[in-house]
Amino acid sequence: QVQLVESGGGLVQAGGSLRLSCAASGRTFRRYAMGWFRQAPGKEREFVAAITWNGDNTYYADSVKGRFTISRDNAKNTLYLQMNSLKPEDTAVYYCAVATLYGARDPAAFGSWGQGTQVTVSS
Secondary structure (H helix, E strand, O other): OOOEEEEOOEEEEOOOOEEEEEEEOOOOHHHOOEEEEEEOOOOOOEEEEEEOOOOOOEEEOOOOOOOEEEEEEOOOOEEEEEEOOOOHHHOEEEEEEEEOOOOOOOHHHEEOOOOOEEEEEEO
């Protein structure tokens, strides 16, 4: 089973950038498609982006398309989320997870969730 630890969150002004990392334990990381989700206070967890096991294909939520980029380095067992042109509405706890079904956007299709990292965007 893969264990995931997110990092890289913080406080940033609107228009700024952050890069989140998700470090995975175990040798099986490279077998799995992966995804990023976020959850703002009082809201449901929502899909952000996902990537295939080899990084060849990605897909995004419409709200982040063109601003966020998901990537991975299988040699380092690490997943990334580069976030540019941040907006106050991007404020949330960001989670990485293993995809049990690539192409899905429902959190129920993902597992092995990390503990999350807080991203706060000030206006």
